[in-house]
Amino acid sequence: MLADIDSAELTEWMAYEQISGPLGPERVDVLSSIVAATVANTARGKGQRAKEPADFLPKWDQGATAGAGDWEQMLTTVKSLNRRLRGNDLTEGGGHDA
Known part of the structure; x- marks a missing residue:
């Protein structure tokens, strides 16, 4: 999967999952x-x-009340995960943390 999508799309899916719950069969989290x-x-x-x-x-959706500045921490985390997964940083200045 990681070979077929870029880090931007992966980040979008991660954000979606944080808001709506896990991907997969509907409400499997409740059954679990x-x-x-x-x-x-x-x-x-x-x-x-x-x-x-x-x-x-x-x-789910605990980030809805997050204060200003949280996006910077999220960006740092995503860049760190991207490096660990040997992904390519296509952002401006690529590879340098914000």
Whole structure:
């Protein structure tokens, strides 16, 4: 997959996933949280509160209330991931962190 898309498209998909939840079958995250709660509840001790599936469900779109300047940290992170994956930096000044 990484050979077929550039870093800009990958970044867009990463941002989309952060807002809308994981890519793939619809709401598989909810199904996974139900399984995780079931497993956790079978191992809980007597008198301990039962876990709810919501306790295991990721909180999507946490970045919606992010303050100004967060884009710079995101850019630094994306550039770092791009270097680790041996991607090409096609931004102006390519390869230099902001």
